[in-house]
Amino acid sequence: MKRTLGLLGPLLLAALALAQAPAPLSPAEKEEAAKIYFDRCAGCHGVLRKGATGPALDPKKMAEKGVEYLKAVIFGGLPGGMPDWGRQGILKEKDIELLARFLLEQPPSPPVPTFEEIRKTWKVHVPPEKRPTKPLHNRNWQNFFGQVLRDTGQVAIIDGDKKELVTIVPTGFATHILRSSATGRYFMAIGRDGKASLIDLWMNPPQVVAESKPCLDARSIESSKFKGYEDKYAVVGCYWPPTMVVLDGLTLEPLGRVRIYV
Ligand code: HEC
Numbered sequence: 001m002k003r004t005l006g007l008l009g010p011l012l013l014a015a016l017a018l019a020q021a022p023a024p025l026s027p028a029e030k031e032e033a034a035k036i037y038f039d040r041c042a043g044c045h046g047v048l049r050k051g052a053t054g055p056a057l058d059p060k061k062m063a064e065k066g067v068e069y070l071k072a073v074i075f076g077g078l079p080g081g082m083p084d085w086g087r088q089g090i091l092k093e094k095d096i097e098l099l100a101r102f103l104l105e106q107p108p109s110p111p112v113p114t115f116e117e118i119r120k121t122w123k124v125h126v127p128p129e130k131r132p133t134k135p136l137h138n139r140n141w142q143n144f145f146g147q148v149l150r151d152t153g154q155v156a157i158i159d160g161d162k163k164e165l166v167t168i169v170p171t172g173f174a175t176h177i178l179r180s181s182a183t184g185r186y187f188m189a190i191g192r193d194g195k196a197s198l199i200d201l202w203m204n205p206p207q208v209v210a211e212s213k214p215c216l217d218a219r220s221i222e223s224s225k226f227k228g229y230e231d232k233y234a235v236v237g238c239y240w241p242p243t244m245v246v247l248d249g250l251t252l253e254p255l256g257r258v259r260i261y262v
Pocket of ligand 1 (some may be wrong): 037040041042043044045053054056057065072073074078079080081082084085099103
């Protein structure tokens with residue numbers, strides 16, 4: 001009897017652990033979790049969870065910490081800069097539970113768009129030859145400010161002389177930063193979703209004249225400022241796929257892509 005129990009003991013424990021382990025995510029749940037993760041977490045922890053400003057979230061390490069710990073951290077945050085998603089009411093309990101289970105599994109690899117697919121995202125709303133040859137308003141456009149309205153995916157243009165709001169232009173999901181072109185005539189915006197927008201400050205009111213989406217996750221854009229190359233090119237720094245994409249400075253046409261690593 002004693003011997004049988006000796007064998008049964010570890011078996012029972014293993015069965016108990018299995019019963020407590022959260023169920024693997026269904027394909028639909030995985031898709032949902034990946035979307036929330038991409039929107040809310042990838043910016044700090046990386047699309048592939050390898051860490052950025054937040055630590056790497058390795059599935060093995062996450063499993064050791066356990067699903068209850070993960071739920072508590074996602075709900076209440078951590079002092080070192082992890083937001084309290086649940087307490088702030090941004091994520092619901094079911095989202096938190098889903099994310100906690102998602103972190104136990106291997107991260108799905110996001111798709112890598114081909115260069116041809118990237119080129120198809122390119123749209124010119126007003127071609128360079130149809131743009132004004134002088135400003136269509138009397139404001140001092142050289143003293144315009146651009147203010148990123150991140151959560152609404154917009155950019156506010158402000159007249160620095162008059163301290164007036166000139167206009168608000170749509171630029172896309174979670175607009176990240178703005179850069180002024182070399183001549184100062186254009187503002188370039190890049191969204192966290194990789195969408196680049198070119199805003200012509202000479203239009204009345206200023207508006208987006210071209211756009212393209214060189215990647216799925218980006219953080220930076222810059223225009224060429226070297227003498228002889230003013231406003232000729234723009235370059236976008238992408239997190240996913242880890243690339244730099246060179247665009248035409250006046251139309252945002254994708255011209256080339258450099259892989260950084262994969
Ligand atoms: C603003 C940046 C930021 C965002 C966005 C963010 N985190 Fe964090 N996260 C951090 C930082 C920084 C830490 C480390 C904090 C500390 O140790 O005090 C952390 C820690 C964690 C930990 C604990 C890791 C460990 O080893 O104990 C988990 C789990 C986690 N984050 C999950 C998430 C999830 C899930 C999301 C999305 C809902 C998310 N984080 C969004 C910055 C962020």
